[in-house]
Amino acid sequence: xxxxxxxxxxxxxxxxxxxxxPVEAEAEAxxxxxxxxxxxxxxxxxxxxxxxxxxxxxxSGSGAALAEQSFRLLDPSSHRMMALRxxxxxxxxxxxxxxxxxxxxxxxxxxxxxxxxxxxxxxxxQRQISQAxxxxxxxxxxxxxxxxxxxxxxxxxxxxIAHVSFDLSMPVMVWSLIEDGFSGAxxxxxxxxxxxxxxxxxxxxxxxxxxxxxxxxxxxxxAHIALQKLETLxxxxxxxxFVARLRADVAAILARLPTARLTVxxxxxxxxxxxxxxxxxxxxxxxxxxLGRGGRYLAGDEPACGLTLHxxxxxxxxxxxxxxxxxxxxxxxxxxxxxxxxEAGYATIASLxxxxxxxxEAHHLRCSHIWKDEQPTPLPx
Amino acid sequence: xxxxxxxxxxxxxxxxxxxxxPVEAEAEAxxxxxxxxxxxxxxxxxxxxxxxxxxxxxxSGSGAALAEQSFRLLDPSSHRMMALRxxxxxxxxxxxxxxxxxxxxxxxxxxxxxxxxxxxxxxxxQRQISQAxxxxxxxxxxxxxxxxxxxxxxxxxxxxIAHVSFDLSMPVMVWSLIEDGFSGAxxxxxxxxxxxxxxxxxxxxxxxxxxxxxxxxxxxxxAHIALQKLETLxxxxxxxxFVARLRADVAAILARLPTARLTVxxxxxxxxxxxxxxxxxxxxxxxxxxLGRGGRYLAGDEPACGLTLHxxxxxxxxxxxxxxxxxxxxxxxxxxxxxxxxEAGYATIASLxxxxxxxxEAHHLRCSHIWKDEQPTPLPx
Numbered sequence: 001x002x003x004x005x006x007x008x009x010x011x012x013x014x015x016x017x018x019x020x021x022p023v024e025a026e027a028e029a030x031x032x033x034x035x036x037x038x039x040x041x042x043x044x045x046x047x048x049x050x051x052x053x054x055x056x057x058x059x060s061g062s063g064a065a066l067a068e069q070s071f072r073l074l075d076p077s078s079h080r081m082m083a084l085r086x087x088x089x090x091x092x093x094x095x096x097x098x099x100x101x102x103x104x105x106x107x108x109x110x111x112x113x114x115x116x117x118x119x120x121x122x123x124x125x126q127r128q129i130s131q132a133x134x135x136x137x138x139x140x141x142x143x144x145x146x147x148x149x150x151x152x153x154x155x156x157x158x159x160x161i162a163h164v165s166f167d168l169s170m171p172v173m174v175w176s177l178i179e180d181g182f183s184g185a186x187x188x189x190x191x192x193x194x195x196x197x198x199x200x201x202x203x204x205x206x207x208x209x210x211x212x213x214x215x216x217x218x219x220x221x222x223a224h225i226a227l228q229k230l231e232t233l234x235x236x237x238x239x240x241x242f243v244a245r246l247r248a249d250v251a252a253i254l255a256r257l258p259t260a261r262l263t264v265x266x267x268x269x270x271x272x273x274x275x276x277x278x279x280x281x282x283x284x285x286x287x288x289x290x291l292g293r294g295g296r297y298l299a300g301d302e303p304a305c306g307l308t309l310h311x312x313x314x315x316x317x318x319x320x321x322x323x324x325x326x327x328x329x330x331x332x333x334x335x336x337x338x339x340x341x342x343e344a345g346y347a348t349i350a351s352l353x354x355x356x357x358x359x360x361e362a363h364h365l366r367c368s369h370i371w372k373d374e375q376p377t378p379l380p381x
Numbered sequence: 382x383x384x385x386x387x388x389x390x391x392x393x394x395x396x397x398x399x400x401x402x403p404v405e406a407e408a409e410a411x412x413x414x415x416x417x418x419x420x421x422x423x424x425x426x427x428x429x430x431x432x433x434x435x436x437x438x439x440x441s442g443s444g445a446a447l448a449e450q451s452f453r454l455l456d457p458s459s460h461r462m463m464a465l466r467x468x469x470x471x472x473x474x475x476x477x478x479x480x481x482x483x484x485x486x487x488x489x490x491x492x493x494x495x496x497x498x499x500x501x502x503x504x505x506x507q508r509q510i511s512q513a514x515x516x517x518x519x520x521x522x523x524x525x526x527x528x529x530x531x532x533x534x535x536x537x538x539x540x541x542i543a544h545v546s547f548d549l550s551m552p553v554m555v556w557s558l559i560e561d562g563f564s565g566a567x568x569x570x571x572x573x574x575x576x577x578x579x580x581x582x583x584x585x586x587x588x589x590x591x592x593x594x595x596x597x598x599x600x601x602x603x604a605h606i607a608l609q610k611l612e613t614l615x616x617x618x619x620x621x622x623f624v625a626r627l628r629a630d631v632a633a634i635l636a637r638l639p640t641a642r643l644t645v646x647x648x649x650x651x652x653x654x655x656x657x658x659x660x661x662x663x664x665x666x667x668x669x670x671x672l673g674r675g676g677r678y679l680a681g682d683e684p685a686c687g688l689t690l691h692x693x694x695x696x697x698x699x700x701x702x703x704x705x706x707x708x709x710x711x712x713x714x715x716x717x718x719x720x721x722x723x724e725a726g727y728a729t730i731a732s733l734x735x736x737x738x739x740x741x742e743a744h745h746l747r748c749s750h751i752w753k754d755e756q757p758t759p760l761p762x
Contacts, residue, residue, distance in 0.1 A: 013434055015458045019476055022426035022490075029427060029493075033414055041723040043707060043730040043746075045403035046410060050509050051432070051495055053394055073452050076499060077396045084465075095400055104745050106733055109403075112410075114432055114495075118457060128431050139733045143712050147731055154716075255713055326424060331524050332636055335535075342422040349424040350528055352487055352520045364485050365424075 016119050016127030023323075027315050028130065032112050035132050035155040035309060042151055044110035044134045047100075049091035051114070055083040062274040062297055063090035069117040084116040088131055089306060093299035096137045105138030105302070126312060133294070133308035140303035142245065145278050145296060146252035152282055152292060152307045153257055160319030163285035165261045168223065168249065170242050171272035171279055173216075177209050177239075178269075194267055216266040223250045226264035242277070249278045261285065274298075280307065284317045291317070327369035327376045328362035337374075346376060397500050397508030404704075408696050409511065413493050416513045416536040416690060423532055425491035425515045428481075430472035432495070436464040443655040443678055444471035450498040465497040469512055470687060474680035477518045486519030486683070507693060514675070514689035521684035523626065526659050526677060527633035533663055533673060533688045534638055541700030544666035546642045549604065549630065551623050552653035552660055554597075558590050558620075575648055597647040604631045607645035623658070630659045642666065655679075661688065665698040672698070708750035708757045709743040718755075727757060 013019070020028060036046065052058075052073070059067040066086040075082050085091060088111050096107055112132040119127045134151060136144050149166055156164055174194065182190050186205060190213075193201030199214060206213050212233055219229035227247055235243055246264065253260055272279045277296030284291055291314045294307030324347040329338070331350040341348050349365055351358055362370045362379050369376040394400070401409060417427065433439075433454070440448040447467040456463050466472060469492050477488055493513040500508045515532060517525050530547055537545055555575065563571050567586060571594075574582035580595060587594050593614055600610035608628055616624055627645065634641055653660045658677030665672055672695045675688030705728040710719070712731040722729050730746055732739060743751045743760050750757040 012438075013431060014456050014461070014463055017431035017433065019431065019472075019480055020429035021476070021480060022428060025427040025429035026421070028429065029417065036410065040407070040705065041719075041728055043728040046406040047403060048401035048406040048409065050394060050398035050400065051497060052398065052509075057393070071454050073454050075395050080395075082395055091400075095402070099400055099402060104747065106746075108730070116432060128433075141733065143731075143733050147712070147733070324421065331528065338422075347422055347424040349489070350524075352522065352524050352528070365487075366485065 014127070016125055018126070018128075024315070026323075027318070027321055028311050030321055031159050031315055031318060032130070032132055032311055034158045035311075036110060036112055038155040038158055039110040039134050039151060042108070042147075044108040044151075046110050046112075047092065047095050048111065048113065049085070049088065049095060051116075052082045052084050053091070054078075055081045057094065058083050058085060058090060061090060061300070062093065063087065065273050066090075066117075069119075071116055071118060086115055086117045087308075088113060088115060088133065089135070089297075089308070092135045092306070093137075093304065096135070096302070096304075097300035106144070107137040108134065109137070110134045130311040131308050132311055133292075133306055135299065135304055135306040137299050137302055137304040140277070140296070142248035142252040145249045145305050146256050148294060148305045148307045149253050149260075149280055150256040152280075152294070152309060153260065155309060156282070156291060156314065159314060161284060161291070161314060161317055163261075164291060165263060165283045165285050166253070167263045167265060167268070167281045167283060168246065169265045169268035169272065169279045169281075170246050170277065171269040171275055172277065173235075173239050173242050174213075174267055174269035175273075177213065181207060181209050195270055197267070213267065220265045220267070221263060223262035223264045226266065230264075230266060246278060276303075277305070282307075282309070284314075287317055289313050289317055325369055325376075326365070326367040327371060328358060328365060328367045329371040333371070341371075341376060344376075395508070397506055399507070399509075405696070407704075408699070408702055409692050411702055412540050412696055412699060413511070413513050413692055415539045416692075417491060417493055419536040419539050420491040420515050420532060423489070423528075425489040425532075427491050427493075428473065428476050429492065429494065430466070430469065430476060432497075433463045433465045434472070435459075436462045438475065439464050439466060439471060442471060442681070443474065444468070446654050447471075447498075450500075452497055452499060467496055467498045468689075469494060469496060469514070470516070470678075470689070473516045473687070474518075474685065477516070477683070477685075478681035487525070488518040489515065490518070491515045511692040512689050513692055514673075514687055516680065516685055516687040518680050518683055518685040521658075521677070523629035523633040526630045526686050527637050529675060529686045529688045530634050530641075530661055531637040533661075533675070533690065534641065536690060537663070537672060537695065540695060542665060542672070542695060542698055544642075545672060546644060546664045546666050547634070548644045548646060548649070548662045548664060549627065550646045550649035550653070550660045550662075551627050551658065552650035552656055553658065554616075554620050554623050555594075555648055555650035556654075558594065562588060562590050576651055578648070594648065601646045601648070602644060604643035604645045607647065611645075611647060627659060657684075658686070663688075663690070665695075668698055670694050670698055706750055706757075707746070707748040708752060709739060709746060709748045710752040714752070722752075722757060725757075 070083040070086045072081050072083050092109055115129045117127055119125050136148050189205040193205050202213050203210050215233040219226045230243055275295045275297050279295030282292040292309035296305045327346045327348055328351055329348045338348050351361055370379050451464040451467045453462050453464050473490055473492055496510045496512055498508055500506050517529050570586040574586050583594050584591050596614040600607045611624055656676045656678050660676030663673040673690035677686045708727045708729055709732055710729045719729050732742055751760050
């Protein structure tokens, strides 16, 4: 097909792809490094899967849900279709199951990288998505769920984001009720009703589970109240272990994070299709910006729990980072003097003699200091 | 077209795409961070362009040379073709010319990220290429060329790679002779002859420039010897400024890096098509591994000089990084105690009670220490 290049406006990027300019790009890189350092301190070892893989591998298993959101491209080498990763969890699960199958469990892995999604034409939204996350593979217990959430909180606190809310859910409960009790049009109707939190429609379409579903809808709120309300409901035998686990998860999280703000939404189920246990969405308390999400799932056939933070989002609510003072220096300065300025927190800008006067050049280059009398001297304004 | 998924072997990645496992992935991330920190200390500000752009923008100008190496994909949103970036220099030039056109010059920018190239089917080679680099945009002078090269040396030294060689060339000289003096089959013949360093063929096809080209071929070697030999040759007027600039570049580099190992190859011209001045390839002295490359070019209509380091390559020759000692700790340990262990260089691994005895679990999880009597205690072997 013919291209219609718009060379008159080379600034125009495809919808959802952006340049990060100096302040943002530096903040993203430093924020990512801080988060990855927290994960590393807790024994999570970093892996780095590639940006693209064969689609048969990348979009299988838990990746199938993201198939429609993935850019595909033909590999001229193998004549097989590849896909740009829309998410990294599938890749980490593959690495755990294949490359690191002989490593001891619990296996703690961390990752950071960019993902690409197709998005919805005509609607706003990032299509290149930065992710930084952890996966705890092996144990299936409340302490493991709590560890993942506690490390998310510690990582965000490192960025100065202390006021967050962890919204917990157990989507497998609603999915289980839907799959056992409803089929065809009735299934569509109850999904739609729950999705809209429409109590009248849930009562109308809920059949034998109407009371239970309405009770679960009513239990949404702060964790201790939600758990009390769930206590009064009559769950079928197969759901009772999930209610008990949710209670154990809340207790284990509060044991690690006594002041954590936890909410529970027992009917949050959309967008959590492959999860097998507790799920969590992390929000900034004031802006309600989503900072990350995660949950329990199967990595291959192993129990796993993970959390992914969204650097794009959390940088909007993080405290601004201190920037280096800028000191204009002569271009042939001794490495020793340069190093001591760097250690003292300065960026050194070498004068390339673009202006006749150093001071003028320093102003021009937005420097705060100038090297004078063998020391950094604040620039007169 | 039909897919033939090979689910029996999910470890099989497309040729040239690899997983980095814990030790490598951590080393790459820490190496990149160290390199970017050196650039930041010298006032280079980080930008982060997207992984893909419209091909009309990404593969224009200096990017045109890489068009054949680029994966293309259709944007369903705009119905225009996009390309995965095969290189980041074009993107940085676009950002400088458009997004940062009002920022003062010299403009110092740094970047780090992954690029993707199609590669040659059937031949080995990475297709996902990590890059970390700088661009110095504005000044066209030897001190600017030297600054870029000196920062490359400082960044590599930070990784423990002190023994490097900078191989300088000035490809515009050979290209100028070829374009002015040869056409058609004769041009092909002289390019082929120079490419093979075939003195007899250069003499046969070199026409009026045979003596000069042979003299330039003979001048390959350590910078001071090469410059002496070039001194004895008779260059046409339009090439004399390039010879003078090469001499000035060598002097400026040695002023900043008195012990630098510099070589000059005046007939290195292949693969340097859009460069307007000095070009440099950085090699590890012992392995001859290429660690980076760069040179002078036009960013839009502005003079610019840049250098790109290849993290994949330099990690193979860098000193191994010290790893955190691993200490098994109880899962409910006070944050204060955890933090002091982290500050003392330990990674803390929370016991999730997978083994009956902590010591056994610590061995199993490859820990070097265990938390005992309120302190990290070396694990008996």
